[in-house]
Amino acid sequence: MKTLRYVGGIPTPIYLLAVGAFAIGTEGFMISPLLPGLASDLGVTIEQAGQLVTAFALAYGVSSPLLTAATGGLNRRTLLLSSVGIFALSNLLAFVAPNYGWLMAARVLLALSAGVFVPGANALAGAIVEPARRGRAIAVVNSGITIALALGVPLGSMIGQHAGWRMTFAGVAVLAAIAAAGILAGVPRAIGDGIPTATLRERLAVAARPAVLATLAATTLWATGAYTVYTYMSALVTHLTGLHEARISVVMFVWGISAGIGVFFGGGLSDRLGPPLVIVPSVAIIGLAFVSLSFYAHLSPVQAFWPTLVALMVWAFCHWGFYPAQQARLIQLAGVNVASIVLSLNASFMYIGFSVGAGIGGLTIAHRTIADLGVVAALFEFASVALTLAVLARGRLQASGSAAWRGQRTRRAPTCEGPRGHTYPAREGLRDR
Numbered sequence: 517m518k519t520l521r522y523v524g525g526i527p528t529p530i531y532l533l534a535v536g537a538f539a540i541g542t543e544g545f546m547i548s549p550l551l552p553g554l555a556s557d558l559g560v561t562i563e564q565a566g567q568l569v570t571a572f573a574l575a576y577g578v579s580s581p582l583l584t585a586a587t588g589g590l591n592r593r594t595l596l597l598s599s600v601g602i603f604a605l606s607n608l609l610a611f612v613a614p615n616y617g618w619l620m621a622a623r624v625l626l627a628l629s630a631g632v633f634v635p636g637a638n639a640l641a642g643a644i645v646e647p648a649r650r651g652r653a654i655a656v657v658n659s660g661i662t663i664a665l666a667l668g669v670p671l672g673s674m675i676g677q678h679a680g681w682r683m684t685f686a687g688v689a690v691l692a693a694i695a696a697a698g699i700l701a702g703v704p705r706a707i708g709d710g711i712p713t714a715t716l717r718e719r720l721a722v723a724a725r726p727a728v729l730a731t732l733a734a735t736t737l738w739a740t741g742a743y744t745v746y747t748y749m750s751a752l753v754t755h756l757t758g759l760h761e762a763r764i765s766v767v768m769f770v771w772g773i774s775a776g777i778g779v780f781f782g783g784g785l786s787d788r789l790g791p792p793l794v795i796v797p798s799v800a801i802i803g804l805a806f807v808s809l810s811f812y813a814h815l816s817p818v819q820a821f822w823p824t825l826v827a828l829m830v831w832a833f834c835h836w837g838f839y840p841a842q843q844a845r846l847i848q849l850a851g852v853n854v855a856s857i858v859l860s861l862n863a864s865f866m867y868i869g870f871s872v873g874a875g876i877g878g879l880t881i882a883h884r885t886i887a888d889l890g891v892v893a894a895l896f897e898f899a900s901v902a903l904t905l906a907v908l909a910r911g912r913l914q915a916s917g918s919a920a921w922r923g924q925r926t927r928r929a930p931t932c933e934g935p936r937g938h939t940y941p942a943r944e945g946l947r948d949r
Contacts, residue, residue, distance in 0.1 A: 535691070538663055541661035543672075545665060550750075593699065600692055640707065670769035670772050719857050732861060734903045745809070751886060752889055758821075771829065774830075775835065
């Protein structure tokens with residue numbers, strides 16, 4: 517069956533998908549600044565509240581490739597409409613959650629629906645436009661998540677601080693409902709028919725390539741370090757600077773703007789310099805920023821305020837500057853023909869890292885101090901750098917070895933001239949005659 521394809525620009529359906537991505541990005545990242553108030557309201561510790569992040573990220577990372585492969589035969593419009601609709605209802609379940617267990621279940625449902633919608637929206641965006649506009653179309657969908665980082669998360673934090681954490685889930689439910697209404701009204705029924713979906717076997721085959729698997733593992737280490745701090749960033753900033761929770765939304769706004777700028781700069785620098793020259797410095801600088809956060813715990817809140825804010829801005833900029841460069845690197849390693857598969861895998865490995873990081877952050881607070889989060893997170897960032905450098909070094913060795921082998925194969929053997937002008941390989945001992 518032939519796929520419906522738009523010609524001449526970015527069609528309206530892609531912008532509608534970006535609205536859904538904005539709702540999902542806002543919910544996924546806004547939970548961190550809400551944890552202190554949420555923990556107090558539900559009568560749990562901050563570490564237990566942090567497991568809401570762990571559950572969401574783990575459910576997303578594990579289920580997304582499985583559900584995407586399992587639903588590959590469904591109509592694209594129906595699938596996207598259903599997933600964003602379930603996402604909206606799950607936010608309402610979180611809004612009315614009477615206890616911690618109910619909220620945990622709601623977050624798992626949120627992750628399952630988000631893990632279907634986001635890769636499905638990206639795949640559809642890339643398939644319904646001309647090849648020359650494919651990158652821009654996917655970027656429009658992902659801009660929903662970028663805008664969520666810059667505006668949705670701090671706005672959600674502000675609403676949570678003034679109206680309570682439940683209202684943030686209500687607000688996201690409204691956003692998701694708007695996205696569902698837009699998809700219902702503005703996305704044709706036949707859109708995406710005939711688009712092939714990678715099977716689970718095909719996904720595993722791509723992930724099994726050594727260089728790809730190691731690079732995906734570097735993504736997981738990067739994400740683990742980030743969420744070791746991000747999950748408890750609100751409590752950490754309060755500990756370092758003395759800011760009350762009501763002002764944390766301003767910090768989140770600065771962090772989100774820095775992250776949004778980082779996405780665009782990271783992609784541009786990657787195109788100009790090459791992905792490795794963006795990936796390695798970015799992650800190394802993130803590690804140093806995390807170490808500095810632990811150091812600032814030894815300063816007074818007044819002394820630590822501006823250094824802490826600068827460290828958070830540097831981290832946000834480099835963190836999201838790394839991501840488009842890592843995506844480009846994975847496409848280089850895996851090949852353009854399996855780009856959608858490897859990028860979907862990268863998202864799964866990232867969310868698994870988020871899950872592990874949230875858990876490690878909780879363990880760090882429980883057994884050490886909140887000030888130690890920075891040092892612990894930095895270890896994962898530096899490990900990611902080391903793994904990336906090892907993959908690059910191995911690639912250079914393989915390239916040089918392959919070039920040497922080709923040179924030997926193309927080097928002509930000595931010959932001698934025979935009757936009628938024919939040439940034959942010269943035998944040992946006859947070459948000097």
